Amino acid sequence: MSTTANKTLILAEHDGRSLSEGVYHAVAAAAFWNQPVELLVLGHDANSIAQAAATIQGVSRVIYSDSTAFAHTLAEDAAKLISQLGRDYSVILAAHSAFSRNILPRAAALLDVAMISDVLEIQANQTYVRAVYAGNIYTTVQSSDTLQILTIHSSRFPQAARTQAPAEIDTIAALPATPASRWVSEFRSQSERPPLSSAKVVISGGRSLGSAEHFEQILAPLASKLGAALGATRAAVDAGFAPNDIQVGQTGVTVAPELYIAVGVSGAVQHTYGMKDSKVVVAINQDPDAPIFQVADYGLVGDLFEVVPSLTASIQSQP
Amino acid sequence: MKILVAVKRVVDYNVKVRVKADGSDVDTQGVKMSINPFDENAIEEAIRLKEKGIASEIVAVCIGNAAHQDVLRHALAMGADRAVLVENESEVQPLAVAKLLKAVVEKEQPQLILLGKQAVDDDAGQVGQMLAALLDYPQGTFASAIEIAGNEATVTREVDGGTETLALQLPAVVTTDLRLNAPRFVKLPNLMMAKKKIIETLAANTLSDDITPRVRLLRVAEPPARKAGIKVNSVTELLEKLRAHEGISL
Numbered sequence: 001m002s003t004t005a006n007k008t009l010i011l012a013e014h015d016g017r018s019l020s021e022g023v024y025h026a027v028a029a030a031a032f033w034n035q036p037v038e039l040l041v042l043g044h045d046a047n048s049i050a051q052a053a054a055t056i057q058g059v060s061r062v063i064y065s066d067s068t069a070f071a072h073t074l075a076e077d078a079a080k081l082i083s084q085l086g087r088d089y090s091v092i093l094a095a096h097s098a099f100s101r102n103i104l105p106r107a108a109a110l111l112d113v114a115m116i117s118d119v120l121e122i123q124a125n126q127t128y129v130r131a132v133y134a135g136n137i138y139t140t141v142q143s144s145d146t147l148q149i150l151t152i153h154s155s156r157f158p159q160a161a162r163t164q165a166p167a168e169i170d171t172i173a174a175l176p177a178t179p180a181s182r183w184v185s186e187f188r189s190q191s192e193r194p195p196l197s198s199a200k201v202v203i204s205g206g207r208s209l210g211s212a213e214h215f216e217q218i219l220a221p222l223a224s225k226l227g228a229a230l231g232a233t234r235a236a237v238d239a240g241f242a243p244n245d246i247q248v249g250q251t252g253v254t255v256a257p258e259l260y261i262a263v264g265v266s267g268a269v270q271h272t273y274g275m276k277d278s279k280v281v282v283a284i285n286q287d288p289d290a291p292i293f294q295v296a297d298y299g300l301v302g303d304l305f306e307v308v309p310s311l312t313a314s315i316q317s318q319p
Numbered sequence: 320m321k322i323l324v325a326v327k328r329v330v331d332y333n334v335k336v337r338v339k340a341d342g343s344d345v346d347t348q349g350v351k352m353s354i355n356p357f358d359e360n361a362i363e364e365a366i367r368l369k370e371k372g373i374a375s376e377i378v379a380v381c382i383g384n385a386a387h388q389d390v391l392r393h394a395l396a397m398g399a400d401r402a403v404l405v406e407n408e409s410e411v412q413p414l415a416v417a418k419l420l421k422a423v424v425e426k427e428q429p430q431l432i433l434l435g436k437q438a439v440d441d442d443a444g445q446v447g448q449m450l451a452a453l454l455d456y457p458q459g460t461f462a463s464a465i466e467i468a469g470n471e472a473t474v475t476r477e478v479d480g481g482t483e484t485l486a487l488q489l490p491a492v493v494t495t496d497l498r499l500n501a502p503r504f505v506k507l508p509n510l511m512m513a514k515k516k517i518i519e520t521l522a523a524n525t526l527s528d529d530i531t532p533r534v535r536l537l538r539v540a541e542p543p544a545r546k547a548g549i550k551v552n553s554v555t556e557l558l559e560k561l562r563a564h565e566g567i568s569l
Contacts, residue, residue, distance in 0.1 A: 079448075102460045105449050108445070108449065115413070132345075137345055139536060145533055180456070181485060181486070183483070185484045187483075238497075244463070258567070282557065282561070311558075315569050
């Protein structure tokens, strides 16, 4: 490893208003290497994001690139910039998300590096634990690249704290935008509930809810009592009961709330991979043999159409 | 317009994989192998574009040994026009796959390259993005809708918290999500016909000289099991336990 490249670069995700929670996990994960940690913030008119990034404990410098091209952070532009900065670092990482999964493999190929996705544990000697087969198998792998590029499974790492002494922010020029790719529009699910990936309480519904109407009628009152986010299994999403962006699991969102309530969820491994780091898991299911009970701290066998309203009412009756 | 679809042969989605006794790898001996489900969405989308008169030819490509012909025959039976097997005996990792596919793209000159967004064996989700990078093509990952008009692909992508729509100049690389379409079932006569088709072969070592794995597998293990909890008999008991033992105020 070159002696000049003893720094870590973190690609910081944000939505234009605030940094993603994953950034704090990524900074905590980066502490493993015990070397300077720099955050790359790509955005447009995102000074406040860069300033927030500078107040994360453990960050030695923020690199901020302001460009109209980064208003929507297309992978083509972001990967090119990362590939130009990349050789100054020995580690480039980000929290595993749709954002980083889009950009980092592209940057890795430009840097000719074999990337390691969704790392659960970082060990010495460029060695990592990561899951394969939808979380059914854990592999321990060792990278032979000089530059390490990886995404981390956020819920496996603590969150970095804030500091009163912010790091310096260096603004760098953006590269010309790639003309071959153009942002057209976006659709963001409107919800008064907390964001799924960082909610303290998550209530997930499965196919047993039977319809989109039931999904909402049964789960929404409980969610609003608990200030919870709603999640869904792939079966529920495929059946049209819930929008795809709340799918919890292997191909959806990974969550690790204080309390996870699985309602009518059978417990397929593809689903449990996305929630098994939750602190307390409650499962409500009519089938006493449903696999979800094997990962639940508290299981209640019963008809969800009776149990959930009763649970909602009981919480309401509390002072 | 020519479309290239890359497909991977993986342990069937429904098989519960097991670790070898010595913990060196997963045991795939005698296990049912199938086409990666996300890649099936990619083939289906290519066929639909052909049915709409937008695509003129669909070429399916797979990397592996002779056994991998079965997933190419599956692609042919679904409706791909031609199949190419990049022959290689040893393991290839995502970056190497991207390098090999780049060489195939340069040979075939497709306007659109479709791949599944990830393979259900290694769950890496890298090849499409890496291929786009090496080709310097625009990319549309995790696609749930694809429309082609003239020299532009409009791709709706599934992102955290919603969707995003991009316009990509062709040629482009698009990776497909499960909700893009519902792949058709293969009819037996089509499968019989596909068995008679010739699968072209290319030797991997003639396409790239840098496909040696960079990442070494040290060991595999079953994940630590989350310890099973207890069953409660009522909502009252559930709330009592959550309050008393977990300190959750409800």
